Amino acid sequence: MDRQHNPKVAIVGAGLTGLTAAFYLLKSGIDTHIFEKTGRAGGVIKTNFENGFTFELGPNTGIIGHPEVMELIDDLKGSCKLEIADAAAKARWIWKAGKWELLPSGLIDGIKTPLFTFPDKLRLLGEPFLKPGTNPNETLKELVLRRMGKSFLDYAVDPFILGIYSGDPAKLVTKYALPKLYMLEQDYGSFIGGSIKKAYRAKTGRDKKATREIFSVKGGLQNLINAIEKNIDKENISFNCDALFFEKTENGFKTNNHNKIFSHVISTVGAYELPKLFPFAETEKIDLVNRLEYTKLVQVTLGFKEWKGIELNAFGGLVPSKENRNILGVLFLSSFLKNRAPKNGALLSVFMGGARNTEILELSDNQIIDIVKVEITEMMKLVKFEPDLLQISRYHYAIPQYGIESEQKIKAIEELGKIHANLILAGNICNGIGMADRIKQGKNIAAQITGTKI
Ligand SMILES: Cc1cc2nc3c(=O)[nH]c(=O)nc-3n(C[C@H](O)[C@H](O)[C@H](O)COP(=O)(O)OP(=O)(O)OC[C@H]3O[C@@H](n4cnc5c(N)ncnc54)[C@H](O)[C@@H]3O)c2cc1C
Known part of the structure; x- marks a missing residue:
C-alpha cells in the first residue's frame, strides 16, 4: 500500500469532528471508515422532541467563528438549513446582587453599568497603553487582573468562562483556551486597540464568512449530523464498536474490528479513551495527553x-x-x-x-x-x-479544560504523530471546544491527508 498516495483512513468517533473529516475525505475519493462506540452518530449533539418542545441534550448553539462552518453547510447542498439566532441573542444578562444586569456592549452602557467598579472603568482607559504579557502559560485570571481589574474578572470574564468552558479562569491558560484573545494582545498590544484595528482590517471573502453570529440548524442540531451522515455510505460506518483498539503493522494500523489495514488513524475521542485505543503508544506521552481535565x-x-x-x-x-x-x-x-x-x-x-x-x-x-x-x-x-x-x-x-498541561499535551500529540506516522490525535482534546472549532479541525485534517485544498 502506498501510504501517502493511496490512503486508507480509519476515524474513531462519529461526533461532529469525525463526521466532518469523513465527509471531506470521502468527497475527495479517499477510502475512509468511521468506528463509533455507540449505536448512533452525533456524539454529544442530540436533539429531542417532546410535548411541543424541540430541545438539545448537548450543545445548544454555536458561533460562526470560522469560515469552515458556512463552507460545510454549503457543501451539504441544502440537506440542512442553518438557523441564525434572532437579534435578542445579542443581549447577555449577568446576575448581580439579586437581579439581572445587562452586560454592556457599548461605551455609554459600559460607563453606566453597575457590574464594574468605577476605578476599574477608569483603569480600562489606560488598557491600550499597557505592555503585552510575556508568559505564554499565563492563566486567564492573571491576564485579566493585569490588564482590566478585579470587577471585570468577577462580573464579565468569570461568568463568560463559565458559559463557554464551565471552567475556572484561574486554571485555564489564555493561549490555549482563548487563542484569539491571546493573539489580540500579542499582535496589537491591547484588547481595546486590537479589537478596533481588527474591525477595520480588510477582510478576505473567506474571512467574511466567519460572521461570529450564533447559529443552530432548523429543527435542531441533529439535522446537521443527519445531513452529514446521509452523505456517508452506511458501509463506511461501523456502530457499536465497543472495546475497539488498534495495533501497528508493517504498513499501517489494524483494528480488532475490521480486516483492512489503514494507512492513517484519526482519533476524535476524549483523552481518557486513548490508552485503550492505542496500546502501542508510549505511556509517558499518552499520560501527558491524559492529564487534560474535564468538567x-x-x-x-x-x-x-x-x-x-x-x-x-x-x-x-x-x-x-x-x-x-x-x-x-x-x-x-x-x-x-x-x-x-x-x-x-x-x-x-x-x-x-x-x-x-x-x-x-x-x-x-x-x-x-x-x-x-x-x-x-x-x-x-x-x-x-x-x-x-x-x-x-x-x-x-x-468540556475539556485547556490548562497548564496544554503546552506539554500538544507537544506529546505532535511527537506521537511523528513516532507513529499518520496517527492523528484530534477531537476537542486540542484546537478548541466549540462546534465551529470541531468543523474546522475535521476539514483541516482531511485537507492534510489529501494534500490539497478541499
Ligand atoms: C453539555 C455540553 C454543552 C455544550 N455546549 C456547547 C455550545 O453551546 N456551543 C458549542 O460550540 N459547543 C458546545 N459544547 C462542545 C461541543 O459540543 C463539543 O466540543 C463537540 O460537539 C465535540 O464533538 P466531537 O466530535 O469532537 O466529540 P464527541 O461529540 O464527543 O464525539 C466523539 C464520538 O466518539 C465516540 N467514542 C468515544 N470513545 C470511543 C471509542 N473508544 N471507540 C469508538 N468511538 C468512541 C463517542 O461515542 C462519540 O460519538 C458542549 C458540550 C457539552 C457536552
Missing part, C-alpha cells in the same frame, strides 16, 4: 407551555461565582430560535456543576430539581414552578 456538567431543560415569568429578551443569563448561587447560567432558547416551544411558551436550559461544583453528578434527580426550582423561581420571578418539560442530562466528561 462535570448537568444540563436541565425546562419547557413551559405558558410562560409567566420575566420577559426573556436575551440569549440568557450567567451567574458569576462571586454570587454564590447553585446554577452556572440559563439560556433562553425560545427567545432567539424558532419553533422551540409552543406559542407563548418558553424553552430554557439551565447549567449546573462545572468548575464551581465538582460534586454535581453525585446529586440525585430530585436534589437537582429542588435546586433548579429554587433558583429559577427566584431569578425568573415565577409564582409557581410547574414546567411542562423537565429533562436532566448528565455529562461526566463535559
Whole structure:
C-alpha cells in the first residue's frame, strides 16, 4: 500500500469532528471508515422532541467563528438549513446582587453599568497603553487582573468562562483556551486597540464568512449530523464498536474490528479513551495527553407551555461565582430560535456543576430539581414552578479544560504523530471546544491527508 498516495483512513468517533473529516475525505475519493462506540452518530449533539418542545441534550448553539462552518453547510447542498439566532441573542444578562444586569456592549452602557467598579472603568482607559504579557502559560485570571481589574474578572470574564468552558479562569491558560484573545494582545498590544484595528482590517471573502453570529440548524442540531451522515455510505460506518483498539503493522494500523489495514488513524475521542485505543503508544506521552481535565456538567431543560415569568429578551443569563448561587447560567432558547416551544411558551436550559461544583453528578434527580426550582423561581420571578418539560442530562466528561498541561499535551500529540506516522490525535482534546472549532479541525485534517485544498 502506498501510504501517502493511496490512503486508507480509519476515524474513531462519529461526533461532529469525525463526521466532518469523513465527509471531506470521502468527497475527495479517499477510502475512509468511521468506528463509533455507540449505536448512533452525533456524539454529544442530540436533539429531542417532546410535548411541543424541540430541545438539545448537548450543545445548544454555536458561533460562526470560522469560515469552515458556512463552507460545510454549503457543501451539504441544502440537506440542512442553518438557523441564525434572532437579534435578542445579542443581549447577555449577568446576575448581580439579586437581579439581572445587562452586560454592556457599548461605551455609554459600559460607563453606566453597575457590574464594574468605577476605578476599574477608569483603569480600562489606560488598557491600550499597557505592555503585552510575556508568559505564554499565563492563566486567564492573571491576564485579566493585569490588564482590566478585579470587577471585570468577577462580573464579565468569570461568568463568560463559565458559559463557554464551565471552567475556572484561574486554571485555564489564555493561549490555549482563548487563542484569539491571546493573539489580540500579542499582535496589537491591547484588547481595546486590537479589537478596533481588527474591525477595520480588510477582510478576505473567506474571512467574511466567519460572521461570529450564533447559529443552530432548523429543527435542531441533529439535522446537521443527519445531513452529514446521509452523505456517508452506511458501509463506511461501523456502530457499536465497543472495546475497539488498534495495533501497528508493517504498513499501517489494524483494528480488532475490521480486516483492512489503514494507512492513517484519526482519533476524535476524549483523552481518557486513548490508552485503550492505542496500546502501542508510549505511556509517558499518552499520560501527558491524559492529564487534560474535564468538567462535570448537568444540563436541565425546562419547557413551559405558558410562560409567566420575566420577559426573556436575551440569549440568557450567567451567574458569576462571586454570587454564590447553585446554577452556572440559563439560556433562553425560545427567545432567539424558532419553533422551540409552543406559542407563548418558553424553552430554557439551565447549567449546573462545572468548575464551581465538582460534586454535581453525585446529586440525585430530585436534589437537582429542588435546586433548579429554587433558583429559577427566584431569578425568573415565577409564582409557581410547574414546567411542562423537565429533562436532566448528565455529562461526566463535559468540556475539556485547556490548562497548564496544554503546552506539554500538544507537544506529546505532535511527537506521537511523528513516532507513529499518520496517527492523528484530534477531537476537542486540542484546537478548541466549540462546534465551529470541531468543523474546522475535521476539514483541516482531511485537507492534510489529501494534500490539497478541499
Ligand atoms: C453539555 C455540553 C454543552 C455544550 N455546549 C456547547 C455550545 O453551546 N456551543 C458549542 O460550540 N459547543 C458546545 N459544547 C462542545 C461541543 O459540543 C463539543 O466540543 C463537540 O460537539 C465535540 O464533538 P466531537 O466530535 O469532537 O466529540 P464527541 O461529540 O464527543 O464525539 C466523539 C464520538 O466518539 C465516540 N467514542 C468515544 N470513545 C470511543 C471509542 N473508544 N471507540 C469508538 N468511538 C468512541 C463517542 O461515542 C462519540 O460519538 C458542549 C458540550 C457539552 C457536552
